[in-house]
Amino acid sequence: MRAMVLDEPGRPLRAAELADPEPGPSQVLVRVDACGVCRTDLHVVDGELADPKLPLIVGHQIVGTVEGGGGSRFELGERVGVPWLGWTCGVCRYCRSGRENLCDEARFTGYQLDGGYAERTVADERFCIALPLEYPDVQAAPLLCAGLIGYRSLRLAGDAERLGLYGFGASAHIVAQVARAEGRRVFAFTRKGDDAAQQLALELGAEWAGDALGPAPEELDAAIVFAPSGELVPAGLRAIAKGGTLVCAGIHMSDIPSFPYELLWGERVVRSVANLTRRDGEEFLALAPRVPVRTEVEPFPLERANEALERVRDGEVRGAAVLVP
Numbered sequence: 001m002r003a004m005v006l007d008e009p010g011r012p013l014r015a016a017e018l019a020d021p022e023p024g025p026s027q028v029l030v031r032v033d034a035c036g037v038c039r040t041d042l043h044v045v046d047g048e049l050a051d052p053k054l055p056l057i058v059g060h061q062i063v064g065t066v067e068g069g070g071g072s073r074f075e076l077g078e079r080v081g082v083p084w085l086g087w088t089c090g091v092c093r094y095c096r097s098g099r100e101n102l103c104d105e106a107r108f109t110g111y112q113l114d115g116g117y118a119e120r121t122v123a124d125e126r127f128c129i130a131l132p133l134e135y136p137d138v139q140a141a142p143l144l145c146a147g148l149i150g151y152r153s154l155r156l157a158g159d160a161e162r163l164g165l166y167g168f169g170a171s172a173h174i175v176a177q178v179a180r181a182e183g184r185r186v187f188a189f190t191r192k193g194d195d196a197a198q199q200l201a202l203e204l205g206a207e208w209a210g211d212a213l214g215p216a217p218e219e220l221d222a223a224i225v226f227a228p229s230g231e232l233v234p235a236g237l238r239a240i241a242k243g244g245t246l247v248c249a250g251i252h253m254s255d256i257p258s259f260p261y262e263l264l265w266g267e268r269v270v271r272s273v274a275n276l277t278r279r280d281g282e283e284f285l286a287l288a289p290r291v292p293v294r295t296e297v298e299p300f301p302l303e304r305a306n307e308a309l310e311r312v313r314d315g316e317v318r319g320a321a322v323l324v325p
């Protein structure tokens with residue numbers, strides 16, 4: 001099979017011809033039909049996440065077709081989604097209390113397990129997700145992380161009426177639609193002068209879009225920070241009202257600059273979102289077609305994975321980038 005391989009962090013992915021993977025116990029062999037490109041892939045490739053499997057195939061928003069293995073949940077020929085959470089121990093305190101996203105032994109697709117920047121992959125079918133029929137493969141891919149993590153972030157932000165989204169990429173473009181369907185008011189904060197992202201936000205129902213480091217147009221009840229930039233934490237705290245929550249949705253962020261306690265005072269909360277549970281997946285994929293969430297995607301052939309990653313890095317993708325093997 002063709003695959004894009006990370007030999008060492010900090011180096012571009014290498015196009016390679018590899019043997020098809022063999023499914024182990026409870027794994028399915030999946031033909032990859034589409035794989036979303038996530039900012040987390042960039043953090044892995046750049047070496048910002050410790051100890052990846054090497055060599056590694058990144059990619060954790062996989063839409064594919066079962067070609068072998070498994071049988072207890074998915075049949076041959078069935079479409080499956082393979083998300084970031086690839087395996088958990090099932091017995092630790094976190095796993096037993098509905099918080100498998102925090103399992104110390106968890107393994108993640110495209111990080112400790114080979115992922116979807118390839119023609120085939122294997123995945124534990126207990127962690128695969130059934131996908132709503134309404135979505136073609138390419139449009140479904142960004143639901144699997146951008147959508148899922150965004151959904152979890154939105155839940156953890158509480159029932160805020162006035163919601164700020166900091167960084168308007170793949171995840172925010174989905175969350176904005178869910179938030180609008182729930183009757184919330186959405187404010188989009190982007191890099192200064194990022195007209196394309198601001199335009200997309202306004203098209204998707206945001207009532208305001210502007211510079212993330214400038215003043216907010218009015219007080220917010222909650223904020224979700226998707227961009228990996230620590231300076232957005234004090235900026236977001238400045239924008240939210242007393243009792244409001246600021247959620248950091250990314251897996252990696254530059255250092256948060258020190259800020260006066262006054263910004264946190266008034267029972268404001270700063271918290272992170274880590275990974276996802278299978279229950280998040282079931283809930284969000286049932287919800288998405290009801291909203292209905294529409295995903296904006298920019299497809300790339302597998303061989304152009306490095307270019308797709310650079311475009312995500314530079315914030316040049318409208319919506320989400322998706323590789324098509």
Ligand SMILES: [Zn+2]
Pocket residue numbers: 088089090091092093094095100103104105106
């Ligand atoms: Zn566990």
Ligand SMILES: [Zn+2]
Pocket residue numbers: 038039040041060084145146
């Ligand atoms: Zn992701």
